[in-house]
Amino acid sequence: xxxxxxxxxxxxxxxxxxxxxxxxxxxxxxxxxxxxxxxxxxxxxxxxxxxxxxxxxxxxxxxxxxxxxxxxxxxxxxxxxxxxxxxxxxxxxxxxxxxxxxxxxxxxxxxxxxxxxxxxxxxxxxxxxxxxxxxxxxxxxxxxxxxxxxxxxxxxxxxxxxxxxxxxxxxxxxxxxxxxxxxxxxxxxxxxxxxxxxxxxxxxxxxxxxxxxxxxxxxxxxxxxxxxxxxxxxxxxxxxxxxxxxxxxxxxxxxxxxxxxxxxxxxxxxxxxxxxxxxxxxxxxxxxxxxx
Amino acid sequence: xxxxxxxxxxxxxxxxxxxxxxxxxxxxxxxxxxxxxxxxxxxxxxxxxxxxxxxxxxxxxxxxxxxxxxxxxxxxxxxxxxxxxxxxxxxxxxxxxxxxxxxxxxxxxxxxxxxxxxxxxxxxxxxxxxxxxxxxxxxxxxxxxxxxxxxxxxxxxxxxxxxxxxxxxxxxxxxxxxxxxxxxxxxxxxxxxxxxxxxxxxxxxxxxxxxxxxxxxxxxxxxxxxxxxxxxxxxxxxxxxxxxxxxxxxxxxxxxxxxxxxxxxxxxxxxxxxxxxxxxxxxxxxxxxxxxxxxxxxxxxxxxxxxxxxxxxxxxxxxxxxxxxxxxxxxxxxx
Amino acid sequence: xxxxxxxxxxxxxxxxxxxxxxxxxxxxxxxxxxxxxxxxxxxxxxxxxxxxxxxxxxxxxxxxxxxxxxxxxxxxxxxxxxxxxxxxxxxxxxxxxxxxxxxxxxxxxxxxxxxxxxxxxxxxxxxxxxxxxxxxxxxxxxxxxxxxxxxxxxxxxxxxxxxxxxxxxxxxxxxxxxxxxxxxxxxxxxxxxxxxxxxxxxxxxxxxxxxxxxxxxxxxxxxxxxxxxxxxxxxxx
Numbered sequence: 001x002x003x004x005x006x007x008x009x010x011x012x013x014x015x016x017x018x019x020x021x022x023x024x025x026x027x028x029x030x031x032x033x034x035x036x037x038x039x040x041x042x043x044x045x046x047x048x049x050x051x052x053x054x055x056x057x058x059x060x061x062x063x064x065x066x067x068x069x070x071x072x073x074x075x076x077x078x079x080x081x082x083x084x085x086x087x088x089x090x091x092x093x094x095x096x097x098x099x100x101x102x103x104x105x106x107x108x109x110x111x112x113x114x115x116x117x118x119x120x121x122x123x124x125x126x127x128x129x130x131x132x133x134x135x136x137x138x139x140x141x142x143x144x145x146x147x148x149x150x151x152x153x154x155x156x157x158x159x160x161x162x163x164x165x166x167x168x169x170x171x172x173x174x175x176x177x178x179x180x181x182x183x184x185x186x187x188x189x190x191x192x193x194x195x196x197x198x199x200x201x202x203x204x205x206x207x208x209x210x211x212x213x214x215x216x217x218x219x220x221x222x223x224x225x226x227x228x229x230x231x232x233x234x235x236x237x238x239x240x241x242x243x244x245x246x247x248x249x250x251x252x253x254x255x256x257x258x259x260x261x262x263x264x265x266x267x268x269x270x271x272x273x274x275x276x277x278x279x280x281x282x283x284x285x286x287x288x289x290x291x292x
Numbered sequence: 293x294x295x296x297x298x299x300x301x302x303x304x305x306x307x308x309x310x311x312x313x314x315x316x317x318x319x320x321x322x323x324x325x326x327x328x329x330x331x332x333x334x335x336x337x338x339x340x341x342x343x344x345x346x347x348x349x350x351x352x353x354x355x356x357x358x359x360x361x362x363x364x365x366x367x368x369x370x371x372x373x374x375x376x377x378x379x380x381x382x383x384x385x386x387x388x389x390x391x392x393x394x395x396x397x398x399x400x401x402x403x404x405x406x407x408x409x410x411x412x413x414x415x416x417x418x419x420x421x422x423x424x425x426x427x428x429x430x431x432x433x434x435x436x437x438x439x440x441x442x443x444x445x446x447x448x449x450x451x452x453x454x455x456x457x458x459x460x461x462x463x464x465x466x467x468x469x470x471x472x473x474x475x476x477x478x479x480x481x482x483x484x485x486x487x488x489x490x491x492x493x494x495x496x497x498x499x500x501x502x503x504x505x506x507x508x509x510x511x512x513x514x515x516x517x518x519x520x521x522x523x524x525x526x527x528x529x530x531x532x533x534x535x536x537x538x539x540x541x542x543x544x545x546x547x548x549x550x551x552x553x554x555x556x557x558x559x560x561x562x563x564x565x566x567x568x569x570x571x572x573x574x575x576x577x578x579x580x581x582x583x584x585x586x587x588x589x590x591x592x593x594x595x596x597x598x599x600x601x602x603x604x605x606x607x608x609x610x611x612x613x614x615x616x617x618x619x620x621x622x623x624x625x626x627x
Numbered sequence: 628x629x630x631x632x633x634x635x636x637x638x639x640x641x642x643x644x645x646x647x648x649x650x651x652x653x654x655x656x657x658x659x660x661x662x663x664x665x666x667x668x669x670x671x672x673x674x675x676x677x678x679x680x681x682x683x684x685x686x687x688x689x690x691x692x693x694x695x696x697x698x699x700x701x702x703x704x705x706x707x708x709x710x711x712x713x714x715x716x717x718x719x720x721x722x723x724x725x726x727x728x729x730x731x732x733x734x735x736x737x738x739x740x741x742x743x744x745x746x747x748x749x750x751x752x753x754x755x756x757x758x759x760x761x762x763x764x765x766x767x768x769x770x771x772x773x774x775x776x777x778x779x780x781x782x783x784x785x786x787x788x789x790x791x792x793x794x795x796x797x798x799x800x801x802x803x804x805x806x807x808x809x810x811x812x813x814x815x816x817x818x819x820x821x822x823x824x825x826x827x828x829x830x831x832x833x834x835x836x837x838x839x840x841x842x843x844x845x846x847x848x849x850x851x852x853x854x855x856x857x858x859x860x861x862x863x864x
Contacts, residue, residue: 035419082602089609092359096561099554100601107594161731168717168728175715178678179776180703180732221430228423233719266434269427276420277412
C-alpha cells in the first residue's frame with residue numbers, strides 16, 4: 001500500500017510537469033485550432049535563454065520575467081513571419097512548417113549551448129516541504145504556478161473581450177473577420193501567449209529533468225497526451241489529464257511486469273489511446289455539436 | 293436591358309501540338325528509359341542510393357493512400373516499415389527463407405497489422421488519430437528492443453542480413469540486382485495504386501476524406517473502407533520496409549524511430565498530398581535533403597534542414613505535384 | 628435619395644478564374660435592394676466582393692469613400708455588416724457570446740448591453756436560449772442570431788446572403804417582417820441576395836438580376852414583380 005501511495009505521489013510530481021506542458025498545448029490549440037509540434041522545442045529554447053541571462057548575472061526572477069517577455073515576442077514574430085506565407089494552405093503544410101521549426105530550434109540550441117546537460121536552479125529551493133518528504137518544494141511550487149496560470153487563462157478566455165475575440169477567431173475565422181476582428185493578430189497573440197506559457201513550463205521543468213536540447217521531446221508528447229485525455233477544449237481538463245498521465249505512467253512502470261523502463265512511454269500512450277477510443281473528445285472535453 | 297452572355301467553344305488545351313495526356317505518356321517513357329540506364333551508368337553507391345529513394349517513395353505511397361487519399365492522418369508509418377523490415381529479416385536469418393518470399397509475407401503481415409490498428413482508429417479523428425499513430429511509432433521500436441522478443445529480434449543490436457546475389461547467374465552485382473528488383477516491385481505497386489485510386493473504390497476513399505457524412509449517406513461503408521485502407525497503406529509501407537531491410541542488409545530498432553515516421557510524413561507533403569507521382573519526389577527528398585543539410589553545416593544540420601523545409605513549403609505549398617500543376621496550367625494558358 | 632453603396636465595373640476572381648463581369652449596382656440610403664439569380668449566378672460572390680473577401684477589380688464606394696481592395700475587418704468597421712450564407716454561427720460559443728462577438732469593434736459596455744437587449748427584443752426566442760451553445764439552435768434561430776450579430780455592429784448597410792435558405796415558410800415570413808422593421812426603425816439599408824424571388828421582391832424597393840456573373844436586368848422591384856414576361860422568363864413564376 002505504501003508503495004502504491006508513493007508511486008501515486010511520484011506520479012503526481014512528474015504529472016505536474018506534464019500538466020504544465022499540457023496547459024501550453026491547449027492554449028495554442030484554443031488560439032489556432034491545431035497542435036503546434038514545435039512547442040516543446042520553443043519552450044526548451046526559452047529556458048536556455050533564461051539560463052543564459054542568469055549566467056550573465058541577472059537575478060532569477062528578473063530573468064524569469066524577461067524570458068517570458070522575450071518568448072511572447074518571439075511567438076508573435078514566428079506567427080507573423082514564418083507562418084504568414086502559409087495562410088490558407090492545407091493543414092498538413094502547416095504541420096510540416098511546425099516540424100521545420102522543431103528542427104531549427106533543436107539544432108540551434110545544441111549549436112549555441114552544446115549538448116551537455118546543465119543544471120537549472122529552482123526558485124523554490126530543495127529540501128523538505130512542511131517538514132515532510134512526501135512532496136518536494138519544487139514540485140509543490142510547480143503545481144502552484146500551473147494552477148495560477150490555469151486560473152489566469154480561464155479568466156482571460158471566459159471573461160475578457162479579447163479572450164472572446166481570440167476564441168472567435170480560432171473557431172470561425174471568416175465570421176470573426178465579418179465581425180471586424182483582426183484574425184491575423186489574434187492568431188499572433190495566441191502564438192505569443194503559447195510561447196510565453198511554454199517558457200514558464202520549460203523553466204519549471206528544467207530543474208527536474210536537467211537542461212539539454214532534447215529535454216522536451218518526450219515531455220511534449222506526455223503533454224499532448226495529457227491535453228488530449230483531458231480534452232483539448234478544456235484547460236482544466238488538460239491539467240488534470242497531465243496529472244493523470246504522470247500517475248498512469250508511474251503505476252504502469254511499477255505494476256505491469258512486462259514493462260521495463262523502456263516501455264513506460266509506450267504503455268502510457270497505449271492507455272491514453274484506449275481512453276480516447278472510449279471517449280473520443282477526452283475525459284472533460286466538450287464534444288463539438290454540429291448539424292449535418 | 294436584356295442581354296444574354298455569349299457562348300464560346302470549349303478550348304482545347306495543348307502545348308507544342310500535343311495534349312496533356314500525350315505529354316504524360318512521353319514523360320513516362322522517358323522515365324522508364326532513364327530507369328533502365330541507371331544500373332549501367334552509375335557507380336554502385338549511387339545505384340544503392342537511388343534504390344533507397346525508390347523504397348522510400350513506395351513507403352510514402354502507402355502513407356499517401358491513407359492520409360492523402362483517405363484523409364486519415366498518420367504520424368506512425370515507421371511502425372509498419374519496421375514490421376515489414378523485421379518480417380524480412382527474421383524470415384531470412386532465423387528461418388532461412390529466400391528473400392523473394394519475404395515481400396509477400398511482409399505485405400500480408402503488415403496488411404493484417406494495419407487493418408487491426410485501423411479498427412480502433414475508426415473512432416479517432418484528425419489530431420487524435422495523429423497522436424495515436426505517433427504512439428504506435430514510439431511503441432514499436434521500444435517493443436522491438438524488449439527482452440520478451442529478443443530471441444527473435446536480436447534486441448538492441450538488431451539482425452544482420454546477407455545481401456542476396458542476382459539470380460540465374462545474371463551479370464549484375466548485388467546493388468544492381470536489388471535496384472532492378474526494387475524498380476520492378478515499384479512499377480507493380482504504382483500501377484496497382486493508380487488503378488485503385490482511379491477506380492470506384494478510389495473515389496469512395498476520396499469521398500470519405502472530403503465528406504464522410506455524405507459518403508455514408510451515399511451508401512459507402514465508411515468503417516470498412518477506412519480500416520481496409522489502413523491495411524493497404526500498411527501493406528505498401530511494409531513491403532518498402534522489407535525491401536529496405538534487404539537493401540541495407542541490416543535491421544535495428546533505432547533505425548525505425550518516430551524520426552522515420554516524421555520523415556515519411558514530410559516526404560508526403562513535399563511530394564504532394566494525393567499525388568502518386570509526387571511520392572517519387574518525396575522519396576528523393578527524404579533520402580538526400582538530410583545529407584545535404586549535414587554537408588552545409590555539421591553542427592547546424594537540423595537547422596539547415598528546417599530552413600530548407602520551410603523554403604520548400606513556401607515555394608511549393610501543395611508539394612511538387614502542386615507546382616507541376618501550376619506550371620502546366622501556365623503553359624497551357626499561353627495559347 | 629443618396630447612394631450609400633455604389634459599385635462600378637466590378638469584376639471578381641477566384642484564382643485565375645473570372646466570375647463577375649463589370650457589375651454596376653447601387654444601394655440607396657434607407658432602401659432595400661435585392662439581387663436575384665439562380666444557383667451559381669454569382670450572387671454570393673458579389674456580396675463577398677463588397678466585403679473584401681475575394682480578389683476584385685473595379686470601383687466600390689461606400690458613402691462616397693472608396694473601399695475596393697481594403698481588408699474585410701476595415702470595411703466592417705465603416706458600417707457594413709455582412710450576414711453570410713450558412714449563417715456563419717460561432718457554434719461552440721453561446722448565443723450571448725455570439726452577440727458579444729458581433730459588438731467586438733465597439734466601445735462602451737452600457738451601449739453594447741442595451742443593444743443586446745434590443746436584439747432580444749426583436750428575437751425573443753434568442754433570449755430564451757441565451758446561454759445555449761449556438762450550434763444547437765435550429766436553422767431559423769441561427770439565422771436570427773446571425774442578423775442579431777450583424778445588428779450589434781450598428782451598421783448602416785446590411786448585406787444578407789440568402790437568409791431564407793433552408794427555413795420553413797412561417798419562419799421566413801417572421802424574419803422578413805423583422806427585416807422590414809429594422810429597415811424602417813433602425814434605418815439600416817439592405818442589400819438582399821435571394822433565390823426566393825417573390826419574397827425578395829415583396830420586401831425590396833429596387834432589384835437586380837444576375838446571370839452567370841453578369842447583370843441582365845435592373846429596375847424597381849415592383850416593375851419586375853408586375854411584369855409577367857420577366858417573371859416567367861427569369862424568376863420562374
